Amino acid sequence: MNDAAAIFDALRPPLLRVAYRMLGSMADAEDVVQDAWLRWAHADREAVRVPEAFLRRVVTRLCLDQLKSARARREDYFGPWLPDPVVEADMEEDVTLPLMLALERLSPLERAAFLLHDVFGESFDAIAEILRRDPAACRQLASRAREHVRAEKPRFPVERSRGFEIAQAFFAASRGGEIARLSTMLAEDVSLYSDGGGKRPAAGRVMRGAGEVIRTFAAIARLMRGGTGKLVRYAHINGLPGFVTREQDGILQTTALLIEHDRVKAIYVMRNPDKLRHLEAPSH
Numbered sequence: 001m002n003d004a005a006a007i008f009d010a011l012r013p014p015l016l017r018v019a020y021r022m023l024g025s026m027a028d029a030e031d032v033v034q035d036a037w038l039r040w041a042h043a044d045r046e047a048v049r050v051p052e053a054f055l056r057r058v059v060t061r062l063c064l065d066q067l068k069s070a071r072a073r074r075e076d077y078f079g080p081w082l083p084d085p086v087v088e089a090d091m092e093e094d095v096t097l098p099l100m101l102a103l104e105r106l107s108p109l110e111r112a113a114f115l116l117h118d119v120f121g122e123s124f125d126a127i128a129e130i131l132r133r134d135p136a137a138c139r140q141l142a143s144r145a146r147e148h149v150r151a152e153k154p155r156f157p158v159e160r161s162r163g164f165e166i167a168q169a170f171f172a173a174s175r176g177g178e179i180a181r182l183s184t185m186l187a188e189d190v191s192l193y194s195d196g197g198g199k200r201p202a203a204g205r206v207m208r209g210a211g212e213v214i215r216t217f218a219a220i221a222r223l224m225r226g227g228t229g230k231l232v233r234y235a236h237i238n239g240l241p242g243f244v245t246r247e248q249d250g251i252l253q254t255t256a257l258l259i260e261h262d263r264v265k266a267i268y269v270m271r272n273p274d275k276l277r278h279l280e281a282p283s284h
Helices: 002-023 026-041 051-075 097-103 108-119 124-131 135-152 160-175 179-183 210-224
Strands: 186-195 230-237 240-246 252-260 263-270
Touching: 002 026, 002 051, 002 108, 026 051, 051 108, 051 124, 097 108, 097 135, 097 252, 108 124, 108 135, 124 135, 160 179, 160 230, 160 240, 160 252, 179 210, 186 210, 230 252
Parallel strands: 186 263
Antiparallel strands: 230 240, 240 252, 252 263
């Protein structure tokens, strides 16, 4: 059993990456990985030639089962749904937040085929075994998924230091009530996503266009009346520059910015406390 635990512990981080990208929820991903451990502990391990391949297959199938119920839950979700925020220290990020939102629009099988092949580099023969489909069907699933998500891949990736410069300026302007300055930073077609999950105040829909977004921030500034949250740190959040704050109610919040041509194209604010618990650690 000690060998089984050692093998599994070494593979836990990549398995968690697979599960999180499939589900968009750290809590659900951790549950799936724990379930995979139980199956690994009771498996005939002598018959397993490649533990990583075996466990990735188990995790993917468990995620496919989870996605069926997750889709039903998200249909009843209050306001915009965003995936749990992952900051750079927690997980090496190769799937950005806009891409994860695009993945939500795929079928579970398309999502699995795309992630396994395009992100994790699995062969279609291996994917066929995992999804219980033939390789040609898996290739077609991945191709359809690729067409759907192509538009969400960053066309103009911002250089890291420049991204943080813009995040710092955005934080100062938005928290300082400098609405005129903030307006110069936004793209005309900017979108604001705010996920409170019905548990903290947040917009009930996506705000679209510079005018509407500016009015929203102006209203927030009036409500805060000079009180602002405390900056915890600047960080990459799901592959985008942004910042983590502790708000006046004592709960963390993350803000991630999609930047194109030095303008903020989209703003993703996570306020749902259930999706922020994994960030509550001494380092944060």
